[in-house]
Amino acid sequence: MTGSALDLPGGRRTPATAARSRWKLTEREFELRQSAAATVSGENPWRARLVQLRRRRTAWWSLWLLGLSSLVCLFAPLLPLPSPALIELRAPLLAPIAPWRVFGTFDFQPEYWPLGWLDRQLLELRQFLFGTWQSGPWLGTDSKGRDLLARIVFGGRTSLAVALAGAATSLVIGVSYGVIAGWFGGRIDRWMMRAVDVLQSLPFVFLVIFLLTVLGARSSSARESIFFVVIGAVWWLSMARVVRGTVRGMRSAAFLECAQVLGASQASSLVRHLVPNVLPIVIVYLTLTIPSVMLFESFLSFLGLGVSPPRVSWGLLALEGAQAINPLAIPWWLVLFPALVMGLTLLALTMLGDGLRDVLDPRSQARPAP
Amino acid sequence: MTLLEVRNLRLRFDTKDGPLQVLDEISFKLEAGETLAMVGESGSGKSLTALTLMGLLPPGAIIETGEVLLEGRNLLTLSARQWRSVRGRELAMVYQDANSALHPLLTVGEQLAEAILAHRKESPSEVRKACASALGEVGISAPEARLDAYPHELSGGMRQRVVIAMALLARPKVLIADEPTTAVDVTMQAQILELLEHLRAKYSMAVLLVTHDLGVVARAAQKVAVVYAGRTVELATTKELFQTPLHPYSVGLLRSAPSEAAQSMASVLAASPSQGPTQSPSQAPARLFSIPGMAPSPARMPVGCAFHPRCPFEVARCSRERPELKAWRVEVPSNMHTGLVTATSRRAACFEQERVAAAAVASRTGWHELEQLWLAKMEPRT
Amino acid sequence: MIRAALRHLAGLVISVVIVLAVSFALMHAVPGGPFDAERGLHPEIEANLARAYHLDWPVWKQFLQYIGPFNLGPDGWLGTGADRFGGVLALDFGPSLRHRDYDVADILAASLPVSFQLGALALAWSVPLGILLGTLAAARAGTWLDALLRVLTTTGIVLPGFVIASLSLLVFAFAWPLFPVAGWSSLRHMVLPAFALGAPCATYVARLTRSGVLENLQLDFVRTAKGKGLGRGAVIWRHALRSALLPVVAYLGPASAAILTGSLVVEKIFFLPGAGTHFVNSALNRDYTLALGVTLVYTVLVFCLNALADLLASFLDPRVGGRQES
Numbered sequence A: 001m002t003g004s005a006l007d008l009p010g011g012r013r014t015p016a017t018a019a020r021s022r023w024k025l026t027e028r029e030f031e032l033r034q035s036a037a038a039t040v041s042g043e044n045p046w047r048a049r050l051v052q053l054r055r056r057r058t059a060w061w062s063l064w065l066l067g068l069s070s071l072v073c074l075f076a077p078l079l080p081l082p083s084p085a086l087i088e089l090r091a092p093l094l095a096p097i098a099p100w101r102v103f104g105t106f107d108f109q110p111e112y113w114p115l116g117w118l119d120r121q122l123l124e125l126r127q128f129l130f131g132t133w134q135s136g137p138w139l140g141t142d143s144k145g146r147d148l149l150a151r152i153v154f155g156g157r158t159s160l161a162v163a164l165a166g167a168a169t170s171l172v173i174g175v176s177y178g179v180i181a182g183w184f185g186g187r188i189d190r191w192m193m194r195a196v197d198v199l200q201s202l203p204f205v206f207l208v209i210f211l212l213t214v215l216g217a218r219s220s221s222a223r224e225s226i227f228f229v230v231i232g233a234v235w236w237l238s239m240a241r242v243v244r245g246t247v248r249g250m251r252s253a254a255f256l257e258c259a260q261v262l263g264a265s266q267a268s269s270l271v272r273h274l275v276p277n278v279l280p281i282v283i284v285y286l287t288l289t290i291p292s293v294m295l296f297e298s299f300l301s302f303l304g305l306g307v308s309p310p311r312v313s314w315g316l317l318a319l320e321g322a323q324a325i326n327p328l329a330i331p332w333w334l335v336l337f338p339a340l341v342m343g344l345t346l347l348a349l350t351m352l353g354d355g356l357r358d359v360l361d362p363r364s365q366a367r368p369a370p
Numbered sequence B: 001m002t003l004l005e006v007r008n009l010r011l012r013f014d015t016k017d018g019p020l021q022v023l024d025e026i027s028f029k030l031e032a033g034e035t036l037a038m039v040g041e042s043g044s045g046k047s048l049t050a051l052t053l054m055g056l057l058p059p060g061a062i063i064e065t066g067e068v069l070l071e072g073r074n075l076l077t078l079s080a081r082q083w084r085s086v087r088g089r090e091l092a093m094v095y096q097d098a099n100s101a102l103h104p105l106l107t108v109g110e111q112l113a114e115a116i117l118a119h120r121k122e123s124p125s126e127v128r129k130a131c132a133s134a135l136g137e138v139g140i141s142a143p144e145a146r147l148d149a150y151p152h153e154l155s156g157g158m159r160q161r162v163v164i165a166m167a168l169l170a171r172p173k174v175l176i177a178d179e180p181t182t183a184v185d186v187t188m189q190a191q192i193l194e195l196l197e198h199l200r201a202k203y204s205m206a207v208l209l210v211t212h213d214l215g216v217v218a219r220a221a222q223k224v225a226v227v228y229a230g231r232t233v234e235l236a237t238t239k240e241l242f243q244t245p246l247h248p249y250s251v252g253l254l255r256s257a258p259s260e261a262a263q264s265m266a267s268v269l270a271a272s273p274s275q276g277p278t279q280s281p282s283q284a285p286a287r288l289f290s291i292p293g294m295a296p297s298p299a300r301m302p303v304g305c306a307f308h309p310r311c312p313f314e315v316a317r318c319s320r321e322r323p324e325l326k327a328w329r330v331e332v333p334s335n336m337h338t339g340l341v342t343a344t345s346r347r348a349a350c351f352e353q354e355r356v357a358a359a360a361v362a363s364r365t366g367w368h369e370l371e372q373l374w375l376a377k378m379e380p381r382t
Numbered sequence C: 001m002i003r004a005a006l007r008h009l010a011g012l013v014i015s016v017v018i019v020l021a022v023s024f025a026l027m028h029a030v031p032g033g034p035f036d037a038e039r040g041l042h043p044e045i046e047a048n049l050a051r052a053y054h055l056d057w058p059v060w061k062q063f064l065q066y067i068g069p070f071n072l073g074p075d076g077w078l079g080t081g082a083d084r085f086g087g088v089l090a091l092d093f094g095p096s097l098r099h100r101d102y103d104v105a106d107i108l109a110a111s112l113p114v115s116f117q118l119g120a121l122a123l124a125w126s127v128p129l130g131i132l133l134g135t136l137a138a139a140r141a142g143t144w145l146d147a148l149l150r151v152l153t154t155t156g157i158v159l160p161g162f163v164i165a166s167l168s169l170l171v172f173a174f175a176w177p178l179f180p181v182a183g184w185s186s187l188r189h190m191v192l193p194a195f196a197l198g199a200p201c202a203t204y205v206a207r208l209t210r211s212g213v214l215e216n217l218q219l220d221f222v223r224t225a226k227g228k229g230l231g232r233g234a235v236i237w238r239h240a241l242r243s244a245l246l247p248v249v250a251y252l253g254p255a256s257a258a259i260l261t262g263s264l265v266v267e268k269i270f271f272l273p274g275a276g277t278h279f280v281n282s283a284l285n286r287d288y289t290l291a292l293g294v295t296l297v298y299t300v301l302v303f304c305l306n307a308l309a310d311l312l313a314s315f316l317d318p319r320v321g322g323r324q325e326s
């Protein structure tokens, strides 16, 4: 479900809602499973879930792949890669050269955009470890002679940062909104959910771009920070919806009433029961949010409205690739490799999301296997 | 020649947790023009048997052995194309749940028309006329108007009638009715049974009536196949069964029928004047009896006779060997008081049939002892 | 049905009002906006702006004028004569801040048809094909055809639209020049953009259809249909597909929203003179009035398409509308 331009907010997920309403019958069962999961099983349910996830091969491998590539992106300045920003007009549009032909050169020049403190330390460590050695143009270079591999890795950092920031914002807003609506119920719930409905049917892409137009007028750094906030603020809608549903289910579940009758205060029962019940579903929706946020970032960057040079992002790489091809020269690597990396990442995220949903979302277990 | 015969049908599902033997030798015969009731608890495999006859088994079902002979032709060896001409035209089915059996987005008329058009070409106006008259025949008023209705616009009883009409449209030789009365209310049940009986007579069809309700059996069927845990445990005429059940499970079923069913039973028995005194409805046990224990699940089928954990007549052999469904020539004491003994050839899958028969006859006057026997059997287990 | 339509309408009104108010406030507040004194625009545009927005009026009056649909006179309440209508609700979005001598409405009138053609073309091929492929995949579930379609749909769903667009450009316009690279003058020009724009939609519809048909094939009414002696084709296409189409129809609303979104990148890649290109450029040039014009038009459009798809879906479903018989 996730991962295409189709999934950008702006369309409601009518089919999904339709599918859910088909499972209405199992709503009660769903609640029971939830409470059972939280209260009955004495031992740690997370261990069992981990085992289950492990059994889903694709999801498990996706998790590893994503973990590894996140590490690579995080420690990118430490790796002996060429500079992603160094313009080398002598060597533009070099086709990929296999590592066994040119493994590396001693041409490294530390040219970057302004780096943060940690990145500067990493960079120093890198120079200490590798000197001026850098890997060869394994994936080729772009029209300004910049190394594509390095740019992909550093572009991945942008995606990672955006994904995490967006996910965090959507987490905070979505969960608090959903918990409030679900907990209070009644009229408050109705109005809050109606607001979500209206928001969900807005063409957000256009509104966000409009906001960026107006707000991010002056500097690109202002634009970038707005951009993070806006992304997070947009992607909380479905999170709010599912959290609200879970909380509502919980509230009507018998065990909570029991807890209240027994004299536990509302607040303590809220926290005690909320976390184990809501956490799984939050994790699932986070993994589903991340790819669509990443996609949106690259979409905006592709339009020239997101990350601006000299920084890189995958969307920017795709844009450069698209602009570099012309009838005379077809630097296919500039189109192909960013596309591959983006596709693989989104695929892995989708697979992981599906696997996590199978394991963590009780509703999906009630569903017959497709 | 027998119209429809099922021989030793065995069926299993292969699941992640190993094979599930859901049918373990189902056998019965259905003659032209008669109604055979297949009785058993829910989960005993009645619906799966019916679906096997129609060739509509769900994916994953594997037929291990057995034959389904329709006028001598084994249906289980048919190709997909041949099946198509059998379904609807030779065998038709009335489904258990009329709500879900009808397509929600097609009108009643469209769905009925398909039943005709699947088998012969006809002009739209003729088809419409045939559909309307079929609706009229099953007792739906203003049939013309109902043709354009969607299923959700009809009441439950009407939907059931529509399903029956649909089954009849291609004039099948055998009508399989899978619990046609479970989903409708009590007054409607009687009407539907009457309707089925009327249609059976009119079109001289054979009817396989699947049910778990002995009242329905008594009212509508001439013969009975009692099914337990995917196995035919007794074959008898309705009268024989109600008079002298040969299988302990049949005995239990008869005892656990609610008094309304007992009344129907009494009327069946009263219809044969040669019989001795029978238990009148007023003598029926006030407390509703139900066979102690639980029906086994296909995943944990007992070894030997599947009924032995619940059977008050159990002997050592029962938990080792499996009784075959055989024709046993038994001397059935048909009347305790006169000591009259009739020798009949009946088919049941039990080692201890004679004891069972004797006890069953005895229980007509003194059910109490039998019930004590049963309860004593269950004591150590509970 | 009428209630649903009214609900959609209410949502539309609310969101348009919100968008208008917020955008007006933002444009006022932001330095460099059309209402900002030091914007340093071309004098001609300055003059246009002053004329259009009555910068000498009080803010509330500016807002009313800005919304429309009636022009406010300089002294009286309403304008008169030919100039009676104005403001956003009268489809008058003011002058463009970057294109001299052009009103936003002119630009929209010239560019929207291109975008609509493109979008309609993309929907027209992708939805039927998606339904076809999805049904075939369900009918042949577990075979090589299903596997192939699964790979295709996964690719279509995982690859962003702009990647599909540049890959198809790379392959079918440069490496293997079947189609022209850019432009919008003949049908041949439209093939690649419409393909790139519709591909994600087609794959999503295919997935939706496949899972719907597979799910329905398990249902009782399909068994009934087989039990009548219908062939596999009739069972799948007439019975299983029919109810699987309802979610697909409901998805048409979100799908067209996604197509509009996707048209931004596709128009950019293929250099099409559509509203998407203008919108992206206006965002880059900070041409607020134009950006707002496109945003408003698309907001209304997405609302209407969503409402239309919903209404169509409920119209096709006889169970909605409550003609229950007692």
Ligand SMILES: Nc1ncnc2c1ncn2[C@@H]1O[C@H](COP(=O)(O)OP(=O)(O)O)[C@@H](O)[C@H]1O
Residues within 6 Å of the ligand: B013, B020, B022, B040, B041, B042, B043, B044, B045, B046, B047, B048, B049, B058, B060, B297, B298
């Ligand atoms: N698709 C299936 N997969 C696995 N087991 C099934 C399936 N369908 C039915 N069964 C099992 O087969 C047994 C008989 O089912 P059924 O024929 O529906 O019983 P009845 O109609 O007598 O109530 C049940 O125990 C049921 O659990």
Ligand code: SF4
Residues within 6 Å of the ligand: B247, B248, B249, B305, B306, B307, B308, B309, B311, B312, B313, B314, B315, B318, B323, B349, B350, B351, B352, B353
């Ligand atoms: S074979 Fe044995 S256990 Fe089975 S029914 Fe007969 S007496 Fe009972």
Ligand SMILES: [Mg+2]
Residues within 6 Å of the ligand: B043, B046, B047, B048, B096, B179
């Ligand atoms: Mg059944």
